[in-house]
Amino acid sequence: MPIFWQYQDRQVCYSEKLIQEILTAIRETGADLVYAPSVFEMHPDHRVLGMAVVEAIRRIGKAVHVALYEVGIPLRPNQLLDISDLTARKTAAMECFVSQNARQRYDQHIAALNRYRTYTLPASVTAAEAYIVIPAEELTNDPLKLYQSEHTRQKALGLALDSSDMPLVSIIIRSMDRPTLSDALDSVALQTYPNIEVVLVNAKGVDHREIDEWCGQFPIRITTNHELLNRSRAANIGLNAAQGNYLIFLDDDDLFYPEHIATLVAALQNHSNIRCAYSGVRVEYYVDQQLQTVTAFNEPYNQHRLWGRNFIPIHAMLFKQSLVTKDHCRFDENLKVFEDWDFWIQLTQHSDILHIDKITAIYRNYGYSGLGLKQDEAF
Numbered sequence: 001m002p003i004f005w006q007y008q009d010r011q012v013c014y015s016e017k018l019i020q021e022i023l024t025a026i027r028e029t030g031a032d033l034v035y036a037p038s039v040f041e042m043h044p045d046h047r048v049l050g051m052a053v054v055e056a057i058r059r060i061g062k063a064v065h066v067a068l069y070e071v072g073i074p075l076r077p078n079q080l081l082d083i084s085d086l087t088a089r090k091t092a093a094m095e096c097f098v099s100q101n102a103r104q105r106y107d108q109h110i111a112a113l114n115r116y117r118t119y120t121l122p123a124s125v126t127a128a129e130a131y132i133v134i135p136a137e138e139l140t141n142d143p144l145k146l147y148q149s150e151h152t153r154q155k156a157l158g159l160a161l162d163s164s165d166m167p168l169v170s171i172i173i174r175s176m177d178r179p180t181l182s183d184a185l186d187s188v189a190l191q192t193y194p195n196i197e198v199v200l201v202n203a204k205g206v207d208h209r210e211i212d213e214w215c216g217q218f219p220i221r222i223t224t225n226h227e228l229l230n231r232s233r234a235a236n237i238g239l240n241a242a243q244g245n246y247l248i249f250l251d252d253d254d255l256f257y258p259e260h261i262a263t264l265v266a267a268l269q270n271h272s273n274i275r276c277a278y279s280g281v282r283v284e285y286y287v288d289q290q291l292q293t294v295t296a297f298n299e300p301y302n303q304h305r306l307w308g309r310n311f312i313p314i315h316a317m318l319f320k321q322s323l324v325t326k327d328h329c330r331f332d333e334n335l336k337v338f339e340d341w342d343f344w345i346q347l348t349q350h351s352d353i354l355h356i357d358k359i360t361a362i363y364r365n366y367g368y369s370g371l372g373l374k375q376d377e378a379f
Helices: 016-029 044-060 084-095 098-103 106-116 136-141 143-156 181-189 231-241 260-269 303-308 339-348
Strands: 033-037 065-069 079-082 128-135 169-175 196-202 218-222 246-249 276-287 290-297 317-320 353-365
Touching (some): 016 044, 033 044, 044 136, 128 136, 169 231, 169 260, 181 196, 181 218, 196 231, 231 246, 231 339, 246 260, 260 276, 260 317, 303 339
Parallel strands (some): 033 065, 169 246
Antiparallel strands (some): 065 128, 079 128, 276 290, 276 317
């Protein structure tokens, strides 16, 4: 019976998480032959899945073979399989592929490829499939340079083959262990950008709940603190722990839309002289957990206006790590409020700031900070 892992189209990433899932499946089933798409495939999901399977079997090292098959890019196979008596069954299976066949006649392409593969076989063979079959123990030597040559080819074309070809983004979450933390993490797990780490700063102390080590496909690292941290101290701990080329904050009661990180990274990559970028944020005000008002922060950037008031929510801005490591921008731990505003003003001393006129995140104001609809006047 098929088992579906619920990966979305074009969201399959070459990652330790995927490799571990494949290893678990092989061990639980006791499989000694694993079919996988070729690492030369054009479709990125096919390619990275093939790479992950090859890496999983390489780690097993014995008693398992991988059979790489072709879909869109022909192989140089080392084995041909006669499927003459299965063509009707395969045709019927391809007819189930209704949505894709409506775009492109993949069923006819596959049938033509299977017919072509009989070229060197006896005339009685009317259809064949081509494979590269490799035993696990040979994968250590990288036969045919399956990974290396494809990786080099794709990088030469300017394409990202796996997540390590793209800059790492560190998402820093200062967590007070609110119930909304799960929502915030879910919004990170849905990010379409493939290379993310989550740095979760335990600002609550000893009573913080246990956190899983994965946020979807992205790893989570949680700091071990045994005392209550104010927002500025927690932010600096997060900056110290972050390993990404780009950094961004997300409070544990706010949300990213799925394209948030991808949008900001693309903007900075297209403006190499700028090290900070922010997008628009939908603002939802809550009173007694009920949504009362919806507005937005989406103002064009103006340095003088920013000196007068903050119009950039903390999770709207992505910035390069060099602003922290080289220019020594830090959160002022004497500030109990407006620490993000002060941090933005520091960034303006070292870089222009780019505004992307698009709403890609949500700021949910429950009044936890003492601002918004439930203001603490003394604070």
